[in-house]
Amino acid sequence: MSDRPNTARVLALGALGVLLLIVVPWTLAVLSGVRPIILPSGWQLLDAADFLMRTDVLLHSTWVSLVRVNLGFLLAVVTAVPLGIVLGRSPLLFAAFEPVVESFRFVIPFAWIPLAILWFGTSEFGKLFIIWYAGFFVLLLPTIEAVQGIDKDLIAAARTLGATRWTIFWRVAFPAIVPDLLLAMRVAFAVCWIAILAAELVASRAGLGYMITDARELLQTEVVIIGMVVIGCIGAIYNALFIRLQRLVQY
Amino acid sequence: MSHMIEARQLTKRYVNERTGREVLALDHVDFTIAAGEFLCLVGPSGCGKSTFLQMVAGLEQVTEGTLTINGKPIAGPGADRGMVFQSYALFPWRNVIENIRFGLEIKGLSKAEMNEIAHAAAHQVGLHGFEHAYPKELSGGMKQRVGIARALANDPPVLLMDEPFAALDAQTREMLQEELLSLWQGANRTVLFVTHSVQEAVYLGSRIAIMTARPGRIKTVIDVGLQHPRDITAAAFGELMKPVYAALKEEVLKAAVSARALA
Ligand SMILES: Nc1ncnc2c1ncn2[C@@H]1O[C@H](COP(=O)(O)OP(=O)(O)OP(=O)(O)O)[C@@H](O)[C@H]1O
Ligand SMILES: [Mg+2]
Numbered sequence: 001m002s003d004r005p006n007t008a009r010v011l012a013l014g015a016l017g018v019l020l021l022i023v024v025p026w027t028l029a030v031l032s033g034v035r036p037i038i039l040p041s042g043w044q045l046l047d048a049a050d051f052l053m054r055t056d057v058l059l060h061s062t063w064v065s066l067v068r069v070n071l072g073f074l075l076a077v078v079t080a081v082p083l084g085i086v087l088g089r090s091p092l093l094f095a096a097f098e099p100v101v102e103s104f105r106f107v108i109p110f111a112w113i114p115l116a117i118l119w120f121g122t123s124e125f126g127k128l129f130i131i132w133y134a135g136f137f138v139l140l141l142p143t144i145e146a147v148q149g150i151d152k153d154l155i156a157a158a159r160t161l162g163a164t165r166w167t168i169f170w171r172v173a174f175p176a177i178v179p180d181l182l183l184a185m186r187v188a189f190a191v192c193w194i195a196i197l198a199a200e201l202v203a204s205r206a207g208l209g210y211m212i213t214d215a216r217e218l219l220q221t222e223v224v225i226i227g228m229v230v231i232g233c234i235g236a237i238y239n240a241l242f243i244r245l246q247r248l249v250q251y
Numbered sequence: 252m253s254h255m256i257e258a259r260q261l262t263k264r265y266v267n268e269r270t271g272r273e274v275l276a277l278d279h280v281d282f283t284i285a286a287g288e289f290l291c292l293v294g295p296s297g298c299g300k301s302t303f304l305q306m307v308a309g310l311e312q313v314t315e316g317t318l319t320i321n322g323k324p325i326a327g328p329g330a331d332r333g334m335v336f337q338s339y340a341l342f343p344w345r346n347v348i349e350n351i352r353f354g355l356e357i358k359g360l361s362k363a364e365m366n367e368i369a370h371a372a373a374h375q376v377g378l379h380g381f382e383h384a385y386p387k388e389l390s391g392g393m394k395q396r397v398g399i400a401r402a403l404a405n406d407p408p409v410l411l412m413d414e415p416f417a418a419l420d421a422q423t424r425e426m427l428q429e430e431l432l433s434l435w436q437g438a439n440r441t442v443l444f445v446t447h448s449v450q451e452a453v454y455l456g457s458r459i460a461i462m463t464a465r466p467g468r469i470k471t472v473i474d475v476g477l478q479h480p481r482d483i484t485a486a487a488f489g490e491l492m493k494p495v496y497a498a499l500k501e502e503v504l505k506a507a508v509s510a511r512a513l514a
Pocket of ligand 1: 265266267274275276294295296297298299300301302303465
């Protein structure tokens, strides 16, 4: 195991990275006289943020998007994980599902927008469908692999110690795949969150994705950038939460 | 004398679920293991030693013939037969005591009873002071001690061991062989022990069964008339190794020839 680096140093390095990679080049660009519509200055950005906060647009958009992504992600988990467990256990079912699974996972969520609109219209289901779809395959394959990869001797040991199927599932198979599941969930959540933009292109009236699309049409570059920053920050927070969870089950 | 484990015309065929291909692993095996004996099973790789052990454990179904324990057909795994694995097969999310306790939890003992038995078993195999360590923190030898203690906690009359010491270094292996012998001598336990090492078989076994190349049958059974503790440097020990070694070598060569014929 590598030594855990100390927190203060990690934070300082992170801040330095933000400064060198974003703030400095940005400031130079603004100082060199780029038009605000191409790249607004920091002050203009703060102004716009202040406006978005006062009118409640930013919080509302964020809330709407968070509810959507959490629901869609949850749907993906409760469908993909049980199916993955079943497919991981049965070579025959897996052989039947494999072609479908292996081809669908290359069709990105954006490609589903037209069908989602045709099928679900302007209802919330269309957006949830896109997010669910984004997370589903990212969860399914790792779940199957995790189940297939369970050490057969662990199951055999449990059986020789008198365990029933039920006990084996909850006390052996499940704990054995939890670390892999959490990793898959972390990746899947990221993919769902990235797909929020696609989802909110489906006849949407609210959400961060909608806010960005709308602002682009009105040439409000500041709002577009603020939306991007919020999406990035929320993604990073969720990622950190999942990493915490993963640490709890590092056997 | 009652026969602890008895195989009559025991045949095992594996069928690959996906391809439908069949493998004949054991072919009409007739064999009896007496209560209280330490039986070592040797044979070329792939001859069906693990298969036989797993059928006795109840982990694999009998294809044809009968396999009984105390006259009753083996239908599935049971707490009367403990198993020890070459890979240790410890639950990595459980510490030493929690691993040893697994079988007792299934029996539904009270927490106090479980802990008493588990600690006693840990002590018995020299795990004192490591009760709360996790498997990844243990050496191979310590891991296998946990594996043995976990099997013993259920107090099974039959102990099945599939190359339990094969992954250990020579010194650790000798120590564990020693400890296993004293565990066996102390209780009236039947041990079925698979190994690739002729020396290990002659050192531990009351009898040594040598299997043929696949499909596996029992080729010969050799009685080891030596008293414990045995001296591996003694002339009598070397004399006993010779026939075992010769029989094994013959079968290993056959296995190699048929493998080449397939290739
Ligand atoms: N689950 C299974 N499905 C199909 N074939 C199997 C299965 N398990 C074992 N076999 C085959 O049965 C034969 C006997 O295998 P087994 O593992 O019992 O041999 P072994 O004597 O223990 O070998 P080794 O010394 O290498 O451990 C081999 O040809 C093996 O490929
Ligand atoms: Mg084997």
